[in-house]
Amino acid sequence: MTMPLRPSDLARCFQGVTPSLIVTVDGRGMPNITYVSQVYYVDEQHVALSCQFFNKTRRNLDENPRAAVEMYDPLTMQAYRLRLTFIRSEKKGPLFDTMSARIEAIASATGMKGIFRLIAADVFDVRSVEKVEGFLNDEQPEVEADAPTLTGYRSEVRGLQWVSERIARACDLESLLEAALQSLEEYFQFSHTSVLLYDESSARLTTLASRGYGKRGIGAEVPIGQGLIGSAARDRQVLRFSSLDADLAYGRAIRREAAGDQTCEDIPLPGLPDARSVLVIPLLLSDRLVGVLSAESRDPMRFGEWHEAYLQIIGNQIAFAIDRMVERASAEHEPPSPAGARPVVSPASRAKTNEAPVAPGARTRTLTYYRKDDAIFVDGEYLIRNIPARILWKLLAESKRTGRTEFTNREVRLDESLGLPPVKDNFESRLILLRHRLQEKCPDLQIVSTGRGRFALQTDASIEMIER
């Protein structure tokens, strides 16, 4: 006996955690059966399959459009059968773009770029959906309901309101990103998250905030189009993987292993080596990419459709807030530095006077700027590169030359030699990155905010500068 259902009743089956079966029949009446990694829900009357190769299943559908699919609930193993009729192949449009983005992201993350690609999204009419009665014995495991209860929805709306308030109250970019990730953990229990900001001039995303990975990873870069994050950014598409397949997990593991052999300039991207689910949300304003919000988990079923919807709303707010802060920083008229000539000083001596020299016998840190690589190393260890490196070098040189330690954002961003873009220069984010990298690699030298649009260099050490 079977029970008629709608495709939306099988939400967990559509997450692609457990492969589905599909049977087709060729022109001579011989069946063909194979696994498909994911059946895509389109609407209550349609599902789609990815056509990556013109295989036997695809050829059979041209000869006989009828197909049978068996899907499994990954939490209970309950089986469901769908009777389908193939109606069309879509080679462009929103469905194709969504499916293609997913496939290309996996291909990119596993080093199979250009080999795995979507040829078409094959769309089927759903003639019937049935639960396979008798598939499981009576000792079925109990599982929690998939969707939040009404109380849950209310609670999530409150959560959204709370996160939204924290984002709105943030007074600078750093506190904005920290507040966003902290509230995602506190209210949604997303404990491994990161935000990457997009730099149009280098076509790269840079990790500016992360949570759940310790201090590691700030400054890690992802080229547009590379891996899951780079692919989501390039395609402006949300990517949600409910169960990273073995190939992807393997590919990620290999990349991490290989990272140990790379040059010291590479900062490993923050990530769980054994993540089973990932949600990557591009932060967009209209079609303009601001950055990417990424969340991952060891639970293969961690992110559902409603998480995607909520994170998209939060992502929109973060994107808007980032843009607002960048705009404000660009437009602000900042007073010239009142600081005058002051040398780089130790915090202890600064308490008494801003002009005290570095204490005798203080530790010496050697900073080397490699012009060819546009990178700074501290005591032989990679610190930072590109524009943030140029900013630091300018500040150190200026301090050494004039004795100044206090600067304004405005005067630095007006320095054409730094190569900042004339519009949306992301100066704040570059300063945050520089501050984090110094905290991690050279805590003797710090950049400290001294008021809106102002900051100071502080050090406990004697700084030696070498340029090569």
Added chain:
Amino acid sequence: MNERLQKCVEPGVSVIVGSVDAAGNPACCRAVGLRTTNDLATVTVFVPMATSHETIANVAATRRLAVVTTHPISHCATQLKGTVETTRPAREDEEAFIDQHFASFGGVLNAIGYPPRLTKSVVQWPAFALEMRVEEIYEQSPGPKAGTRLR
């Protein structure tokens, strides 16, 4: 049976079957065991009685059957196609084989993250035995050789 074909009956493989009715409508069913005693000239596929009504009806009408065995970790997959010559209830002496086969499959699934309680909840007995004369064998492992005829 060569080394490659031996893989399709190794412990831990999943077994699925596809059938078709007289009007060309396909149907699928998860099987709970597969065995051969003559190097794949014929195979006996076991399907649970509880979930195979459609498969049994289709086989009665057309006798055509496709069987795929896949190892969930290596993804080594083989498709056997042929004609079902006999359909009968599985004998009591075959129950131990089915138990053993399904336990191996559950063990492999456990290794990739499916808890044993899930596979243990799948009904496997009583079962029908479908005795099929194998006419075509195809490589179905992912990759450039997928679809290649092996026999």
